[in-house]
Amino acid sequence: MNEQERKEQYSDEIDLYELLLVLKKRFKIIVAISFIGFLIGGLVAFLSPNIYQARAVLWVDSLIDPSLIERFKTIDNRTSFIIPLGQTKSPEVNNLSLSILNSLEFKKKVLDRLIKHYGEKEDMLSLTKSINKGKGDVVFKAEVDKKTGSINLISEQKDKKVAEDILRYAIDEFEKELEKTSQTYAEAISIQKEKVKNNKNFILSVIEKPISLESPVKPKRKLIIAVAGISALFSAIFLAFIAEWWSNVKKRRAE
Numbered sequence: 001m002n003e004q005e006r007k008e009q010y011s012d013e014i015d016l017y018e019l020l021l022v023l024k025k026r027f028k029i030i031v032a033i034s035f036i037g038f039l040i041g042g043l044v045a046f047l048s049p050n051i052y053q054a055r056a057v058l059w060v061d062s063l064i065d066p067s068l069i070e071r072f073k074t075i076d077n078r079t080s081f082i083i084p085l086g087q088t089k090s091p092e093v094n095n096l097s098l099s100i101l102n103s104l105e106f107k108k109k110v111l112d113r114l115i116k117h118y119g120e121k122e123d124m125l126s127l128t129k130s131i132n133k134g135k136g137d138v139v140f141k142a143e144v145d146k147k148t149g150s151i152n153l154i155s156e157q158k159d160k161k162v163a164e165d166i167l168r169y170a171i172d173e174f175e176k177e178l179e180k181t182s183q184t185y186a187e188a189i190s191i192q193k194e195k196v197k198n199n200k201n202f203i204l205s206v207i208e209k210p211i212s213l214e215s216p217v218k219p220k221r222k223l224i225i226a227v228a229g230i231s232a233l234f235s236a237i238f239l240a241f242i243a244e245w246w247s248n249v250k251k252r253r254a255e
Contacts, residue, residue: 022240022241022244023237023240025244026240026243026244029236029239029240029243030233030236030237030240031236032236033232033235033236033239034229034232034233034236035232036232037228037229037231037232037233037235037236038225038228038229038232040228040232041224041225041226041227041228041229041232042225042228044219044224044228045219045221045222045224045225045228046221048218048219048224049158050158050216050218050219051156051157051158051216051217051218051219052156052157052158052159052160052163052212052213052216052217053154053155053156053163053212053213053217054154054155054156054157054160054163054164054166054167054210054211054212054213055152055153055154055167055208055210055211055212055213056152056153056167056170056171056206056208056209056210056211057145057150057151057152057153057206057207057208058097058150058151058152058153058171058174058204058205058206058207059149059150059151059204059205059207060093060094060096060097060151060178060202060203060204060205061093061202061203061205062092062093062201062202062203063201063202063203093202094144094149094151096181097142097151097174098142098143098144098151100174100177100178100181101142101151101153101170101174102136102141102142103136104131104134104136106170106173106174106177107131107136107139107140108131109173110139110140110166110169110170110173111124111127111128111131111139113169113172113173114127114162114165114166114169115128117165118162123157123158123159123162127139139155139166140153140154140155140166140167140170141153141154141155142154150207153167153170153171153210155167156217156218160212163210163212164210164211164212165210167210168210171204171206171210174204175204178202178204179202181201181202182201182202185201
């Protein structure tokens with residue numbers, strides 16, 4: 001290997017010592033940018049409002065007897081709606097429950113009751129705008145616990161009381177919807193429709209009443225500050241190398 005090839009090889013290699021010199025030379029820039037990022041992260045973390053979470057746990061059972069379903073099939077072969085089979089908890093019951101709870105129409109009913117109670121305050125108007133945009137989860141969300149099969153209702157709001165009231169109204173409205181659905185199922189299955197009034201094919205059990213956590217779940221201030229500080233540090237180091245590269249370019253042009 002001749003001398004020229006050695007020079008080209010060494011010029012292509014990254015010199016760790018030179019990198020450290022660049023960091024030392026641009027140390028003030030790195031510290032300044034990191035501090036600004038850390039400061040911005042702190043302001044965002046501490047100026048963001050506290051968000052509290054309220055939770056409730058529900059269990060829905062079906063009492064529709066298989067013999068009634070068989071009778072329905074012999075009368076009408078249509079199965080255009082969900083029929084929960086048997087007297088034990090089935091996935092169909094939870095599917096039906098989630099379809100009701102997570103529908104925008106249902107959440108609008110809950111929000112209407114909330115507005116009647118609290119009036120058209122800023123928070124209520126904000127929730128209304130979100131619902132109109134199709135963002136129903138900002139009011140509350142319903143999900144199935146994969147381990148127990150129960151239905152969890154979760155609402156995250158600035159006010160603990162509002163979060164709890166949302167879930168209370170949701171449970172009340174949900175019970176009404178289940179009664180309507182029970183009547184619909186009973187009328188579809190029964191031959192003598194006059195005998196199915198007040199028929200209750202679904203039973204709603206509130207395993208855990210709406211209750212909010214004492215501590216806010218958002219914002220996670222320590223995490224925000226840590227992420228902001230680390231991001232600012234890496235950005236500062238990157239900008240330091242850019243500044244050094246640009247300085248070298250200008251020197252070469254001057255020569």
